[in-house]
Amino acid sequence: MRVLQLMPTIAMGDAVSNDAIAVGKVLKAMGYDTGIYAENIDNRLPTGTVKHISKLPRLSSADTILYHLSTGSQLSFQISDLRCRKGIIYHNITPSYFFRPYNGELEELLDYGRKGAAYLADKADFCIADSEYNKRELQDLGYKCDITVRPILIPFTDYSQKPDDAVMKHYDNDGFVNFLFVGRVAPNKKHEDVIRFFYNYQKHCNPKSRLIFVGSWQGTELYYRRLQRYIQALELKNVLFAGHVSFSQLIAYYQVADMFVCMSEHEGFCVPLVEAMYFGVPIMAYNSSAVPYTLGGTGILLKDKDPMVAALTAHRILNDSVLKREIVSQQRRRQQDFAYNTVKKQLEDQLRAAIG
Numbered sequence: 567m568r569v570l571q572l573m574p575t576i577a578m579g580d581a582v583s584n585d586a587i588a589v590g591k592v593l594k595a596m597g598y599d600t601g602i603y604a605e606n607i608d609n610r611l612p613t614g615t616v617k618h619i620s621k622l623p624r625l626s627s628a629d630t631i632l633y634h635l636s637t638g639s640q641l642s643f644q645i646s647d648l649r650c651r652k653g654i655i656y657h658n659i660t661p662s663y664f665f666r667p668y669n670g671e672l673e674e675l676l677d678y679g680r681k682g683a684a685y686l687a688d689k690a691d692f693c694i695a696d697s698e699y700n701k702r703e704l705q706d707l708g709y710k711c712d713i714t715v716r717p718i719l720i721p722f723t724d725y726s727q728k729p730d731d732a733v734m735k736h737y738d739n740d741g742f743v744n745f746l747f748v749g750r751v752a753p754n755k756k757h758e759d760v761i762r763f764f765y766n767y768q769k770h771c772n773p774k775s776r777l778i779f780v781g782s783w784q785g786t787e788l789y790y791r792r793l794q795r796y797i798q799a800l801e802l803k804n805v806l807f808a809g810h811v812s813f814s815q816l817i818a819y820y821q822v823a824d825m826f827v828c829m830s831e832h833e834g835f836c837v838p839l840v841e842a843m844y845f846g847v848p849i850m851a852y853n854s855s856a857v858p859y860t861l862g863g864t865g866i867l868l869k870d871k872d873p874m875v876a877a878l879t880a881h882r883i884l885n886d887s888v889l890k891r892e893i894v895s896q897q898r899r900r901q902q903d904f905a906y907n908t909v910k911k912q913l914e915d916q917l918r919a920a921i922g
Contacts, residue, residue, distance in 0.1 A: 567628055567922075568599040571602045571603070571632045574641055576602065579810065581718060581835070586602055588719035592913055596917065601616075602616040619641070625649060625650040630652070631650055632655055633652065633653070634657060635654050635683060637679045638681075638682060641682075643685055645686075651691050652689065653691060654690045655693075655695075656683075656693055659676055660832050662676035664832065665786075667789075668792075669785055684708070693709060693713040695714070696717055696834065700856065717912075720840060720909070722905070725844060729818035730818040743824045745825050745826075746847070747779055748826075749830065749838055750782060750783075750786070751807070754830060755830045761793065761802065762873040763873045764777040771880070778808060780816060782809055783807070825848050825849075830854065832854065834855070836860050839865075843900060846897075848883055850868065852867075853868060853869055864897045866893065
């Protein structure tokens with residue numbers, strides 16, 4: 567029996583792509599004949615990780631495909647023609663309106679993705695959503711098949727490697743409070759609201775503070791330039807856009823962080839929240855989309871984006887060692903729900919129930 571994964575794009579460091587690679591290892595260990603096929607392949611990936619979709623073999627009713635749905639693709643309208651069992655792993659699709667002022671092509675792609683998701687509602691044999699939020703969205707789209715929830719599969723052993731020396735030397739133990747946000751520089755992530763919070767914190771609470779953004783702005787250059795103009799207008803100092811970083815650099819940024827701040831208005835899961843839990847970084851996040859589901863009652867969940875309230879909240883946490891320790895302790899317990907072996911077992915059980 568073959569169980570093959572299909573996806574529009576697979577890229578180095580992307581959460582959906584990392585999940586597909588991790589799922590592939592589980593499928594192989596379960597004894598399935600498996601492989602990953604994609605329309606667009608990042609050439610930085612090791613040779614043999616994935617094959618082009620044109621190499622997809624002829625399938626039969628004994629086979630199963632797992633389609634990673636996270637963006638617009640013609641695949642969403644083609645897989646119904648495949649004569650095999652069809653499973654969808656749903657990572658959510660960002661609403662297109664966030665990108666309207668910045669990238670018309672991406673706006674159209676996401677609209678196309680939403681149409682594809684709706685088209686597949688009566689064609690999937692089963693679905694695996696990576697958050698309860700995503701499951702509810704599939705139900706709202708009219709999916710009637712069995713929908714289970716399985717978080718992103720994160721191999722935490724990878725995070726034990728040595729952090730980047732240059733980042734550690736530059737930002738660790740220099741007397742600054744370091745705020746961190748990790749994620750693409752994209753308008754749904756609302757970097758401007760993190761900047762607004764930081765302005766109030768730096769002005770009213772602690773001038774010796776720094777804000778670090780980790781994530782690429784490729785495809786959203788207009789949004790990035792707008793953020794830079796906003797920072798200049800505020801005459802704000804010590805705001806760093808690190809861009810796309812290596813894995814050892816990512817680990818280092820988590821290790822030098824004093825607090826993780828998320829003001830995003832759309833997340834299907836938000837892996838960086840779990841990474842912050844793992845590294846013992848207290849989290850303050852806006853209550854939106856999948857964020858409260860991933861936090862699971864831990865961290866500090868903001869009901870609104872009042873920047874002064876957020877600044878004072880952060881100041882209190884960072885200056886109350888007992889409170890900070892309790893927040894981190896609760897987050898560490900929550901992080902165990904995403905432990906690799908725990909999620910791996912969930913996936914194995916779901917696959918056996920769905921395809922045998």
